[in-house]
Amino acid sequence: MRVAVAGLGLIGGSAALALAEAGHDVIGHDPDPATRAAAAAHVPVAADPADLLDTDVAVVAAPMGRLAAVAAETFPAGRYRGLVTDVASVKGAAAAAFAAHPRFVGGHPMAGKETAGFSSAEPGLFRDRVWVLCLEDGTALDDWLLLARLWTSIGARVVPATAADHDRAAARISHLEHLVAAALVLTADDPLSRSLAAGSFRDGTRVAASPTQLFAGMVEGNREMLAAALDDLGAELGAARLHLEEHARRPEAVADWFDRARALRAAWPPEPGETERVPLAHGALLDLGRAGGWIEAVESEVAVGRLPRVQSTS
DSSP, rough: OOEEEEOOOHHHHHHHHHHTTTEEEEEESSOOOHHHHHHTSSBBSSSSSGGGOSEEEEOOOOOOOGGGHHHHTTTTTTHHHHHEEEOOOOOHHHHHTTTTOEEEEEEOEOOOOOSSSSSGTTTTTTTTOOEEOOOOOSSOOHHHHHHHHHHHTTEEEEEEOOOOHHHHIIIIHHHHHHHHHHHHHSSSSSSHHHHHOHHHHHHGGGGGOOHHHHHHHHHTTHHHHHHHHHHHHHHHHHHHHHHTTTTOOOHHHHHHHHHHHHHHHTTOOOOEEEEEEESSSHHHHHHHHHHEEEEEEEOOSSEEEEEEEEOOOO
């Protein structure tokens, strides 16, 4: 399969390296000459984006704000006949950018680092990591399955989801975390706090070092879902504040609140259950994704998937 990768930063560069390592015919492009030069030592790189048109699949790894331009200029619907996918973290916005393309399937690898650029790319970045593939009513199943085979070939776990379901979940497990990390950094802005900061501060604020462009794209593209997630976070913090104020009268309340969170955190990530054979149909695939499951391989008539193991409550 000949695969174009447009954008060779951390995610696009890692995808190009992984696909090439898996034996796919890869050609990449990046608007930055220095990035092209660095990537050319590892994968074939085109100086002219028009060279990407003669491919079967196009992986668009451009910033959120550039998706519409890439859709119109690099892979125009009237000229590019291949299957187009992306890696953006907001799927509703990506679908809108590629609305004119007849063969677009949104995607989002749940992997990354706080560092950016091709110098941070690595072929194993997606191994055993979730790769969401959007499956809508109008999605051609053959196109979706082609991408599922592509991403499982590099070791990713493919999760079927609608764009709306993805964006709601991403707001709560990724986009909100970037806001919280930034708020924690801004709260501990005095010299003594920064000197005392150790593991908890490091882990809780890691993504605050992400590129601002990435953060801004999340906020702009997923504002409504992120606002709802912020409301729910505010309600939880409000409950914690109330428990603190009532501590003299009900000292167990804040401990009970924390215990609920500790139990949920201890159960993450979910332990994989036994493999299941999933019919290659929209409904069955979406049911798997909504139940927290994923696909590890696609065969001729079924997908090989797993659901999280149900933990004993005894």
